[in-house]
Amino acid sequence: MKALLPVLLIALLSACGESSSTAAGSKQCGVYAIGPNQIKEILKSQQAEPAPGRTAKDKLPADFPPELLDPQGYYRGMAVYCTVEDARKALVDQKHSDWGIYELSSDWKSNVYLADDGANHLRENATIKQAVE
Template sequence: MKIMLPILLVGLLAGCGETAPTAKQCGVYAIGPNQIKAIVGSQHSEPAPGRTAKADLPADFPTALLDPENFYRGMGVYCSADEARQALVDQKHKDWGVFEIDSDWNKNVYKADDGAHHLRESAKIKQAVE
């Protein structure tokens, strides 16, 4: 009986309180050149770009970065700083870092035709993570 009481108590308490999250909680992180660190928060800081029509891009914008509908997909983003760090390793970038984007994953991130996640709308670069 002594063993059963703690088991019953744990079972009872497990059924109370908060429910388990049904969706993965994501931040919004990107990778980019370390030069961004020097301008984050300054008047020269540009937002991380979102999905953009070809007509709104510079004439010399690389066509390889356009989707089949002739849109720039938007900056590639990651759910966590660790995923972004792994992308740095996988892509073998030198002098690049991880940046937190001031955006909401559920509202402003989409999975594009290339299988990666991208910003739907431009968003402020909040801070360098490291």
């Protein structure tokens, strides 16, 4: 569970992402997320937990913030972006400092959905492949 804490932190902090206008087009999307720079150190140690996908409330820590749950009682999954540029814009819009962009080992078409909050989120857990910047 201790190793899961940084990933939950990412999930909590990046859940306020906005939908990507480029994702709606015919453009080929990667899957990118934003999160604290400490993830870069975790990736070096190869102890990184997967980026969380949509998760039932009973599988979350008891103190998980209820405002991050959808109307069905699920955590929506990590907010994700189609391109590095979309992720970079989210960093600026959300005014995060000491954060980076991470590429996930996942497929946009099969593992990303537009949630009720208007943002794109992971449907299933995905491995953090690498830090992009």
